[in-house]
Amino acid sequence: MAIVIIRQDGKIPLWQRALKKVAPQVPVYSYLEPHPKEEITMALVWKHPKGQLMDYPNLKCIACSGAGVDFIFQDENRPKELPITRVVDTMLAQDMSEHVVAVIFSYLKHLGHYRIAQTRKIWRPMQYHRIKDFKVGILGLGVLGSVLAKDLVRFGFRVQGWSNSKKSLGHVKSFAGQEQLYQFLQTTEILVCLLPLTDNTTGILNAALFKQLPRGAYLINVARGGHVIDADLIEYLDNDHLSGACLDVFHEEPLPADHPFWEHDRIHMTPHYASVSDTESVVPQILENFRRLQMGEPLLNVVSKERGY
Structure with a gap:
């Protein structure tokens, strides 16, 4: 053997x-x-x-x-x-949680915007946000999602999660099944995707879902590139319904040089390295x-x- x-x-x-x-x-x-x-x-x-x-x-x-x-x-x-x-x-889950927490704090304090402004020599202070200003919603409360939820709660975030079945996590509001997805999305201001990629979840991050999020919501996808309909994401960033997105995963990796994500000011990318x-x-x-x-x-x-x- x-x-x-x-x-x-x-x-x-x-x-x-x-x-x-x-x-x-x-x-x-x-x-x-x-x-x-x-x-x-x-x-x-x-x-x-x-x-x-x-x-x-x-x-x-x-x-x-x-x-x-x-x-x-x-x-x-x-x-x-x-x-x-x-x-x-557990190490894999903790690495993922640390990555997402870092992304969320960067978003709250506009660090990505300031980095772009620096390359263009633009001095433009922006009103920063606080932990209490946003409700974080996690798509997928499995091993990875559960660790992230608990970490966010410890920081003081209001956290809710959606999964196929109800979960019992302290101070985390749990939504389950298709009948509760709309209710979950309506009150989610920062959406983190940690779903497995299956026939049912492929393309779930699409125009129909984005439309249900509050205007100005922020997307973080650290699951699989197959969850996102790329054209729909760009559309909802360009029409200002989404304020931005941080993507660690893509349909094709490495991302082709001619892909529009590279040039989009509201998309922050990492090379599928959130958790290894x-x-x-x-x-x-x-x-x-x-x-x-x-x-x-x-x-x-x-x-x-x-x-x-």
């Missing part, structure tokens, strides 16, 4: 070293090097080439090295009968699942194929 790492971002050696450091006895291969494909029982993947997983006749588990698994479901040529696992990591899986934090749960796979025990953090997360 062995592990193969399949990813296209140049980080295979990093993950190989991390796995071998903790479990030197476990065979770990890069899919790019010659390796015994019949021995592979676990594929550790991140945005793998579609169809690549069919090369392993004895594969028993597809292990995602991050929290999001949408790219696996987008691979129609994968072994669909195999279990899929994902990473559930830390190998030292994640490797133990990957290896625990590999052990369970060997012993025939139930796996940790198995993805629901019906829900897509």
